[in-house]
Every structure is written in C-alpha cells, then in structure tokens.
Amino acid sequence: MKLEEEEKLPPFYKALKKYARKKAALWSTPGHASGRGMQATAAGRDFYDFYGRNLFLSDLSSSVAETGSILEHEGPAGEAERQAAEVFGAQTTFFVLNGTSTANKIVFFSTVAPNDVVLVDRNCHKSVMHAIIMNEAIPVYLRPKPSSYGLLGPIGMEEMTKEAVRAKITASKWVRNKKAAKVQLAVLTNSTYDGVIYNADKIKALLADQTHFLLFDEAWFAYAAFHPFYDGRYAMSPFQKKRGVHMPAVFATQSTHKMLLAFSQGSMLHFKQGTGKQELDPQGLVEANLMHASTSPFYPLFASLDVSARIMKDRGYELINKALDEAIRFRHVVRLAGERYRKNGTWWFTPWQPPRKRLEKDPLQWKMQPDAKWTGTPVKPEDDLLLDPLKVTLLTPGVREDASMEEEGIPAAVVRKFLESKNIVPEKIGFYNLLFLFAPGVSMDRSRELLEALHSFKTAYDENMPLKEVFPALQKAYPEFYPEQEGLKDLCRRLHTFLKGKQIMKTVSSLYSTLPEQALLPHKAYYGLVEGKTEYVPLAEAAGRVSVFMILPYPPGVPLIMPGERFPQQGGEILSFLQASQELDNLFPGFETEFHGIKKVYANGRTIYMINCLKKIKDISFRMDRHPSAPPEEPPEGEGKTAN
C-alpha cells in the first residue's frame, strides 16, 4: 500500500498496523509473544501458519500506548469510535467486543436499577432477559401479534399507547406505586427476526412520554442508516423536529458481525440524547461498559469494527443497494418459477412478500398493508410495518393463511436437512418456512447455488427418492425409524401428518394469546437456582410449576416462558407445544427441536424433557434482602393459592 493511502486508513487499524510493523520486544501479555511461543510444537506452528504472522503481531496487550486505550475511549481507539458515531448517526458509539449480548447488558446497566419497570418485546433476545435478571428489573411485556405462518409476529402500535402501557403497569403485581411508576427502559427488536421493520420515528414519538430510555435491538439491522429505503425506520435516524413532540434518549445495539463486516462478536452500541429534560450522563455508559468488558480486549476484533465503519462510510450505500438488488432479483426468480410450476399443477416454495408481479426498491411496495392476506398477521393501518427485502423467507407448502393445515405439506426441517447435505445453511427455519439473509457479501453465484439446490429438492421430493440416497447417514443411523424403502415424499407426508395431528400451527400462532402468570420476578427465580431451591421435573409434571429458565425453542425461536413464570395449571399452548416437540424428538430422530432452557434426558430409549422448576418448599426464603418497596413475597409453590 502506498504511503499516502496508508495515511487514510481508519484510525485504530492504522495505529495498530504501524505498531505491529515495529515488532517491538514485548515484555507483556499475551504470552505467545507475537507468535514466537507458538513454534514449540506442530499444532502451534500450524496454528501460527494458518492465521498468519500479522494476527499475532497485532494481538497486543493493553499496555501499548500507541493505539490508545480501548477501555478509556482515548487516542486512536477513541477516535475510531467517534468516527463510527458520525457514520452511524449517533452522538456516542462504543465498540463492544462481546457481541450485542453484552451491548444490551451495558444499556441496562446504565439505565435500570432494581425494581424499575422495563417494557420489553416478548420476542426479545435472551440477553435482554439476562439483563433483566442482573438488574433485578420488573418486566412488563409488549405482546406480538399472532402470525399464521409460525413467523414471529410484530408488535402493534396498540401495545404502545399510553393507555396500553399504563394498563400493563397496573396489571403487574410487582409494581408498588402504580400511579407514579413509569417505564425506565423500553426494548424493541428492530427488525423482527423475520425482517419486519418498525416505523422507529413514530415509535420514538409515541413512547416519548412513557419511557425514559428507548432501546432498539438492531442486531440484524446495522445497515439501515446507509440506504434511503430504511428512512425513519431505525434507532439512530435523524430526529424529525416537530413542534410539541419530544424524543426519548435512544440506544441502538447492533451486531456489526451479523449483517455487516466485523469479526464475530464485534458489536456497536450507539446512543443519542433525547430532546426532553432527562439526560444520561455518558460517564454512566463508560462505567457500565467497564463492568462488562474484559481488561484484555482483542485488538484485531476492535480493528475489524473500525474498518467496518470505514467501509460503510465509503461504500455503504452501494453495498446495501446491491444487496437489495440481489435479494429482490432472487425473490423474483423464485416467484416466476412458482408461476410456471403452478401452471403445471405442481408445488413450489413461496417467497413471503406482497403478491406483486414486479417488486422494486420502493418501500411503499413492501408495506404490510392492513388486511393483506399474505402477511398472515392482523396488521392495523397505524402499525406502518415494512418487510425488509434482505430477509428472504421462503414458505413451504402445508399451511394456509389462517394457520390451518393442508392435506399435504413439506416441513421445513426436511428441506433444511437436504440443503445442509449440499453445504447450504439457512439462517433459521420454522415449521414451514426457511429464512435466508442477503447480507452485503452475498453474490449472484451464491443465490444461484441456492436456487439450484431448491430445484433439486423439488426433483428428489417429486420422485420420492429413497432416503437411503437422500439422507444416507440418517437412514443408516436409525433404520427402525426410516425404513429402507421410505422415500423423501413419504417422510414429508409422515412428518406433516404428525404436525397436523398436533395442530401445531394453531398452537404456535396463539402462543401469546395469554401470557403465563408471573409468579416470581425473573431474578428471584434465578436466585432460587443459586440457592439450590430448584429441581428438574419431567415435562409431564410441569403444569402449575414455576419455571426457573427462559425456554426458547428453535423453531420458532419464540421465548415460550420466562424465568419465574408459571406453567398454566391446565392445558395451554405452551405445554402442548412442548409435548408435541418431545413426541417429535422420539418419532423423528435427526429432526429434533433445539431448545435453550430444557435438559433432554435419554432413558429407556426415549427422550424426556426435564424442566427446571422451583421446589415446592414451604419457606422459600431468599438470601437477597427484599427491596423496601417490594410487595410481600408470593406464598411458595403448592400453598393452595391458585394462579390468577
């Protein structure tokens, strides 16, 4: 690189590179001493050669002065963050080296104290629940709309009105002074996991009077600032100055590594003061960051955030514009293929999108119109939701727009297994849908490959190709479950019939119709674990018990139950869902549902789900001192008090 070009490199990366070149004699950590320590064995030498000399030369101790202090936000490190703030439209930006999982916790630690009320998207990432536990906050939930296709429903505006928020606070048995209580922090996942984008500006204005701070978890949405398609729809969008409307202080947490170009774990926290009176002392953010940061930050990771910001500054628009073009082109090709197949009376994948012949980059065309059937969700005019073209969901046959199930169907788990055998990995699947992300790195070649794989799935399915050939390893591992003569179509039919018998789509779409009783606050449930007051019970005995963990199935990635919530005494969608999953695991090995928060035990050839619940003991007393304003403890489990 020419010297004058070198001078133009982003600040931290430039300083780091310069320093690495000096090959200084470091009498400090890390112990590998610029990689020299790796030479002792074959594995070490291979590791060194695989990653290359420069990685080791730039893996430095924080005692090096030239690169500035990452933890104090000074020197080139601080300059890198200041430049990123400008690029992303923030007042303050921190590079967070443990992902958005930690960025979310930093936001909580700088804004929430014990017994503060937080208003949280029920579809939040688990790190938000972890932060609620760590901060001993009182969560009240924004309930998503039902969604027919098993996608994660968006939150409607009706959940965020003054009256609705008030009602949530009033209904919470944990809030002491209901009249005076105000939401301290509101958290919304923007976009939803399926790519539904909110009108962020509208939400800021709507929530301004009801929350001190507003956090948009934009883990998958860091690119929004770089294309006019997303105007007004992301946390750091410029405040629209309207007379009489003030804005709350707003945070965005973004996994730069997910849809942009940083190394894994590279995340950014952006902040902007509100226009009202309440100001956040930025020193609070610095402190909260220190509480979560390692004192030995990985410099190459920090540099990757610096470079990501610079790339977006220089070519952000072009990159996102190209990704949009490619995603829309791909959707179009899939749709056209569907038209051709349908003429011949045969099936194909349906892109989840407005049913328009030719979709373009016009946001108006991607609106989720009220009463539009394709959305599968009851959208209201004031919701103003947009589908992000970059998040491509393909629906497989089997489910109708009203969540009823067709005679024949193709469960997405089977398609995923097929794609994986071709080395193609979707971001996530639901029971009858697959999500593919069109990140800036996706090329036409990559999407052509995907299309070809989908076509070969169709061929294999239509020909009912024997499982022996399609999934040889699976068939060999479980011959008693997948007989030799069974074909791909037979398997799909068998799995679909099972799911249909369980009415799984109805269950999934009404998971939120009633939220479970909050028997304990999440942190109390957690302290129960710390103090050994919990036990694992089989799923069959979980009714009426209080869950210690958040339980999160993939698919569909919806938190079914939060720590401290009670499984309904009778029936309810949550337990039916779990029972169906447990049965599925036992009937279709290789297609198990993944869970966070459940221990699967194999005994006598069967999988049993074990749920961690609070023990039924009389005097459940917690070591934690009770907050003076906290309501009296709930009577412990099984003390004759019925769920309300």
Ligand SMILES: *Cc1c(COP(=O)(O)O)cnc(C)c1O
């Ligand atoms: C992935 C994700 C996170 C956590 O991000 P990491 O960078 O993986 O720690 C937080 N929120 C949402 C919505 C996510 O999808």
